[in-house]
Each structure stands twice: as structure tokens, then as C-alpha cells.
Amino acid sequence: MAGALAGIRVLDLSRILAGPWASQLLADFGADIIKIERPGTGDDTRQWGPPWLRAADGSDTRESAYFQASNRNKRSVTADISTSGGQTIVRELALQSDIFLENFRVGSLQKYGLDAKTLRARNPALVYCSISAYGQESPLASDAGYDAMVQAAAGLMSITGEPDGPPLKTGVAVADLMAGMYASSAILAALHARAASGLGQHIDVPLFDTQVAWLANQAMNFLVGGEIPQRHGNAHPNIVPYQSFATADGYLMLAVGNDRQFAACARCLECAGLADEERFATNAARVAHREELIPLLAARLAEKPTSHWIKQFAQHGIPCGPINNLREVFASDHVKSRGLQTSLEHALAGKVPAVANPVRFSDTPAELRSAPPLLGQHTVDVLQGELGYSKKRIDELRSAGAI
Secondary structure, eight states, rough: OOTTTTTTTEOOOTTTTTHHHHHHHHHHHHHHHEEEEEEOOOOOOGGOOOOOEEESSSSEEEOOOOHHHHHHTTTEEEEOOOSSSHHHHHHHHHHHHHHHOOOTTTTTGGGGGGGHHHHHOOOOOEEEEEESSOOOSSSTTOOOOOOOHHHTTTTTGGGGGOTTSSSOOOOHHHHHHHHHHHHHHHHHHHHHHHHHSSSOOOEEHHHHHHHHHTTTTHHHHHHHHOOOOOOTTTSSSSSSEEEEEESSSSSSEEEEOOOOHHHHHHHHHHGGGGSSSTTSSSHHHHHHOOOHHHHHHHHHHTTSSSEEEEEEEEHOOOOEEEEEOOHHHHHHHHHHHHHHHEEETTTTTEEEEEEEOOOOOOOOOOOOOOOOOOTTHHHHHHHHHHOOOOOOHHHHHTTTTTT
């Protein structure tokens, strides 16, 4: 069946991760994504290797694994927007598009006539989404910003890491990824509003603002309590015990969410009396006395292997799990049963691995239709088929460096 967004076209001028992540999600749900890239170099992440995909003969394709992560189900068209020919291509495609997605520095597209005001004047139904570091209106609006900078400046690094260690960023670019998720949901909301009004709108999605917004309980802890949240390593600021522990042969993550679960946990550890002590009987008490409780639990957990404790805790309904590396993740029965690892046909590398979209629709399934494109793979097809350009015109644009 057709995807939920079948018939929706996205003109995607974004690059790196936040924008491409948003458009890939829309693509998985059925939208047609035309990815505009700079001739010769394309999206910066095409060069962010190794590792690289390998061709069938074992040679290096110079197609980075990073680029593969966020650009499936898209068509690549090269257009140099600093040239009149490139600008014309983008403007003409914008007239045929439902969504325009970009993450250029604020104000920089205006000189090319590709800003929201100009394009929406020609296509009032256009949903124009701008992803930037600090937003369209801010004292920092003109500043560039990358994920790690935003993790640092917007507070995430201050609460990530061990209590006696330095601030740390997360293992993936979550500021970019979450901005992309906010952008995709905002685009869907704007499409819903357009169904009633017939008009699109300009959406402003700053990495900094989205990072602050999804600080969630940590932000509210500060705003309500007035105390600056501290780093707790793998522990939770509001729930105890809710952290990783060493076992006799590795580690596990224990996630006790309420007092009933803690009582069961204490019984499993053969120290049931802990749940009756006033200093540990309630979660609030355990938070206040975590420095006393955690060593007691850690000593017991260190006596037996991870598999023993996971089995014991599972039998008593206590949330607990292993800390897997990625080899273990992709080898797990869960990943296999859910089909989270799949493969796609790539123009140079043949079958390449891919991570499936995690969302399951009952009637309009998310679909992985094509591997990430080669740079400019669909330029001629789009210019001829979508815009009606002649071969002569395309050759002229190529000679002028516009494509």
C-alpha cells in the first residue's frame, strides 16, 4: 500500500544530519524527497568516512557510512544555488513542492531568492521549514552551530558524565537528531493546518531551543527546585536505584521505578530488610540516601554474573537488562524478530545494510524503497521529467557549472 505521505513532495536543501534526518523520516512515510546538493562535493557527510561502502569487487566506493544513515529513499539533484541556473532550478521545483526544508545560516538564502518570503509569495501553499543553530530571530541568529556546540551550550553536557568527571557529550548527535524529529512533526502539523486553510507557513526550528525543550525532567527539576542539576553518571536524578551496576562478569542496567519494585529487588538480592528501613522505604527517601544504598546493592550484584541477575529480576517483574555493544544488539532475537536490520540495493555497492524505520503502521507501512543516492544520480531525470528541460539546456547548465 502507499505510504501515509504518498503524493507529498519535499524539496530538501538541508545537509549534515538534522535536516536530512527529518526528510528521511518523511521519506520513509511515503513522501518524495528531492535532495539538492552542491555539484562536485554534495552533502558534507559524503566525505565523513571511513568507513566507506565497498563495491562488489572489493574496491572503495568513497560513499560514507555516515551519509547512508540519513539519506535513504531520496533522489539527488545537483544544483549550484550561487548561479542563476541553479537558483532557477530550485525555484521551479519549489513551485511543484509541498515542503521546502533548509538549514543554511539564517538570512543567507535571501540573496539567492530562495528565502521563505520569496518562495511562499509564488507558492502560498508551501510549508517552508528552516533548521538553524539559534533560530531566525535571536542575538545569535547569524551564528553557525554544530551538534556538539549545542549539547554544550544548551545544558546537556553539564548533566552528562560521572559526578567527578568532566562534562560529556552523548555517543550520537542527539541535538541534531531531536531537532530533526521536532522538524518532521512540525511539518506534519503544518500540512494538517494547510488542509483546512490552503496555506503553508514558515517553521522555525532551532537546535538550541529544541535541546532546551527536551531536557524534560532535568529542566523542570531546575525551574521548580532552583538547584542546578549535577552529573550522576548512569544514575537517575529522581529515581533510586535506576542505574548501571557491575556484576561478576560484566554490567547490567537496573531500572527500579517504584517502591513495590524496590521491595521485590531487595528480596531478589536476599536483603529484603532494606525495603523496611525508613531511609530506603520510599523513592524520596532512597534519593536522599542514595550514597548509603547504592554500595549495598553494588556489593550483592557483584557476587554473580549478569545472566543470573537478569533471569532473577525478570522472574520478579523488576526492569533490568544487559548493556550490549552494537554486535550484540544486531545479533539479538528482538532485532531479528522486528526486522530492524535490513538491506537495500545501492547503485555502486550492491546490497548494503540499513536500519529499518521503527514505526509500524497497520495500513500505510513505512517503507525503505531505495538506498541513499549517488551525488547527482537523479539530476537529469528530474530536470527532464519534472521540469521539462531539453538535453541541450541540461548540457548548457552543466557547462556553466550550475549542475
